[in-house]
Amino acid sequence: MTQTISEATPTATTPVETGFAVRLDQVTKVFGRGRGTPVLDGIDLTVAPGEFVCLLGASGCGKSTLLNLIADLDRPTSGTIEVSGDRPALMFQDHALFPWLTAGKNIELALKLRGVPRDRRRAEADELLELVRLGGAHKKRVHELSGGMRQRVALARALAQAGDLLLMDEPFAALDAITRDVLHDELTRIWAETGRSVVFVTHNVREAVRLAQRVVLMSSRPGRIAREWTIDIPQPRRIESTGVSELSVEITDQLRGEIRRHGRA
Amino acid sequence: MAAPDLTKTDPGIGADAADKHAEEDLAGLEAGLDALESYERERKPFSRVLLEKVLPPVIAILLVLAVWQIAYSMEVKPRYALPSPQDVWDAFMVQWKKGTVFDILWTSLSRGILGFLIAVAIGTPLGLIVARVSWIRAAIGPILSGLQSLPSVAWVPPAVIWFGLNNSAIYAVVLLGAVPSIANGLVAGIDQIPPLYLRAGRVLGARGLNSVWHVMLPASLPGYVAGLKQGWAFSWRSLMAAELIAAGPELGSGLGQLMDQGRDLGDMPMMLTAVFMILIVGIGIEMLVFTPVERLVLRQRGLATSK
Ligand SMILES: Nc1ncnc2c1ncn2[C@@H]1O[C@H](COP(=O)(O)OP(=O)(O)O)[C@@H](O)[C@H]1O
Ligand SMILES: [Mg+2]
Numbered sequence: 001m002t003q004t005i006s007e008a009t010p011t012a013t014t015p016v017e018t019g020f021a022v023r024l025d026q027v028t029k030v031f032g033r034g035r036g037t038p039v040l041d042g043i044d045l046t047v048a049p050g051e052f053v054c055l056l057g058a059s060g061c062g063k064s065t066l067l068n069l070i071a072d073l074d075r076p077t078s079g080t081i082e083v084s085g086d087r088p089a090l091m092f093q094d095h096a097l098f099p100w101l102t103a104g105k106n107i108e109l110a111l112k113l114r115g116v117p118r119d120r121r122r123a124e125a126d127e128l129l130e131l132v133r134l135g136g137a138h139k140k141r142v143h144e145l146s147g148g149m150r151q152r153v154a155l156a157r158a159l160a161q162a163g164d165l166l167l168m169d170e171p172f173a174a175l176d177a178i179t180r181d182v183l184h185d186e187l188t189r190i191w192a193e194t195g196r197s198v199v200f201v202t203h204n205v206r207e208a209v210r211l212a213q214r215v216v217l218m219s220s221r222p223g224r225i226a227r228e229w230t231i232d233i234p235q236p237r238r239i240e241s242t243g244v245s246e247l248s249v250e251i252t253d254q255l256r257g258e259i260r261r262h263g264r265a
Numbered sequence: 266m267a268a269p270d271l272t273k274t275d276p277g278i279g280a281d282a283a284d285k286h287a288e289e290d291l292a293g294l295e296a297g298l299d300a301l302e303s304y305e306r307e308r309k310p311f312s313r314v315l316l317e318k319v320l321p322p323v324i325a326i327l328l329v330l331a332v333w334q335i336a337y338s339m340e341v342k343p344r345y346a347l348p349s350p351q352d353v354w355d356a357f358m359v360q361w362k363k364g365t366v367f368d369i370l371w372t373s374l375s376r377g378i379l380g381f382l383i384a385v386a387i388g389t390p391l392g393l394i395v396a397r398v399s400w401i402r403a404a405i406g407p408i409l410s411g412l413q414s415l416p417s418v419a420w421v422p423p424a425v426i427w428f429g430l431n432n433s434a435i436y437a438v439v440l441l442g443a444v445p446s447i448a449n450g451l452v453a454g455i456d457q458i459p460p461l462y463l464r465a466g467r468v469l470g471a472r473g474l475n476s477v478w479h480v481m482l483p484a485s486l487p488g489y490v491a492g493l494k495q496g497w498a499f500s501w502r503s504l505m506a507a508e509l510i511a512a513g514p515e516l517g518s519g520l521g522q523l524m525d526q527g528r529d530l531g532d533m534p535m536m537l538t539a540v541f542m543i544l545i546v547g548i549g550i551e552m553l554v555f556t557p558v559e560r561l562v563l564r565q566r567g568l569a570t571s572k
Contacts, residue, residue, distance in 0.1 A: 113470040142567070182298060
């Protein structure tokens with residue numbers, strides 16, 4: 001495993017063309033009429049098409065803020081964000097499925113809002129449910145599904161959107177460890193099958209190392225990019241494996257260093 | 266489209282036998298997890314429902330009738346003021362044999378339903394606007410809440426003077442009673458929408474009217490239905506007040522007029538017949554229309570308490 005800064009990984013998902021899924025240039029965000037310390041300060045980040053990037057940082061360092069900016073739920077105070085292609089999909093920690101619709105209809109709504117004609121929606125929704133291995137769940141109500149199943153439906157709904165970019169904001173943080181492990185495997189499989197670009201936010205170092213091709217460590221107050229690691233342990237990785245553990249130790253030390261700086265300041 | 270694009274494969278995941286095995290393993294593991302966390306909610310048998318839901322109100326009604334009968338036998342009030350249940354039933358049968366019961370009921374009920382529907386048509390957009398446009402909310406929000414607590418019978422005299430003794434006056438009173446309830450219910454429903462749903466809707470591309478139709482209205486449905494239910498109660502109440510006070514040849518004869526007629530004749534059984542019919546219509550509509558709708562809305566969302 002290498003720990004170079006910003007070096008392209010030699011895997012097949014590395015774009016042949018020098019395009020980007022999303023490009024952030026000097027993005028700064030200050031809440032409350034532009035005064036006070038910025039939450040994000042001069043973020044430069046480019047995600048290649050098909051790349052899987054984990055954004056790692058302590059709670060409150062601005063990870064969600066950054067995803068909201070990319071998803072166009074909020075505007076940066078300065079700097080530019082370019083997303084190539086359609087509106088990116090965003091998955092929240094809370095599944096955010098609509099409880100008045102069935103699992104299948106949640107996905108069909110995403111397809112409808114994307115402009116897929118009515119007669120094709122049902123089949124496409126079922127296909128997406130198959131992809132997350134919930135083939136029989138079309139008619140299930142959200143409250144009838146377990147936490148893990150809800151997040152899989154939420155993933156299927158996100159994949160129903162046209163955008164190539166998938167933003168995930170700590171989507172597995174509320175799940176038990178066994179379910180989370182399984183969903184890591186699923187996400188890796190689905191990412192490989194669909195070729196989406198993923199920006200996955202987490203405060204869990206092992207989760208980041210388990211999933212990502214590139215881990216980006218953020219510092220807090222102001223949120224800046226502190227360091228990056230490129231990870232070339234082959235997928236599917238196991239979260240318990242030595243490779244993942246060793247790199248996690250190193251990244252954790254860095255993260256703690258970042259957090260300690262605030263105690264001294 | 267989001268269909269699996271199998272051409273882009275990470276070299277880490279090949280299709281050799283070991284991986285195939287791991288793949289099946291994962292599917293099996295996931296099926297196991299899903300099965301462990303799923304459960305079927307059992308339905309109560311019909312006999313239990315009958316016992317728990319139907320029996321108590323029947324007993325309560327029988328008790329009331331018994332107390333009434335005893336009070337009548339003991340002549341707590343003079344007989345002309347407190348007739349027996351049998352007398353009231355006879356008075357009802359007289360109306361029934363005249364064949365006027367359905368006419369009277371229908372006159373009132375059709376007014377009530379039409380008034381309610383107009384109130385829905387006005388109250389819904391009004392509620393949407395008040396909930397979403399802050400300066401309109403600041404301007405008329407308090408008035409709307411205030412109107413809700415104003416007994417609509419207070420509108421009868423001015424309405425009669427504005428519109429005359431006719432249906433317009435009656436509908437005006439019904440609307441003034443029901444519209445604020447419906448609008449306020451929707452406002453409360455919209456205020457209670459978790460912001461996450463609105464954000465999720467925006468991420469999916471729902472803006473403007475799409476957002477209203479696909480996210481805001483369905484998300485606010487529990488509050489909206491509660492508002493509709495209250496709106497119906499207010500419609501019916503206002504209608505009865507209006508019919509009772511504003512009697513006139515142009516107004517036909519509904520339940521309120523029946524009551525008024527009973528008062529003119531000093532016919533207590535007739536008045537009580539009218540009271541019970543008003544009560545039964547009010548309860549009946551609520552039980553047959555609003556309670557099932559409310560339960561459906563809550564059950565769909567997994568919010569129904571297992572009552
Ligand atoms: N709407 C907002 N107004 C003011 N401050 C905010 C707002 N949203 C987030 N913040 C602040 O920005 C910082 C980063 O928040 P967030 O992006 O949610 O962090 P993370 O997701 O990394 O835990 C926090 O200190 C939080 O208090
Ligand atoms: Mg967050």
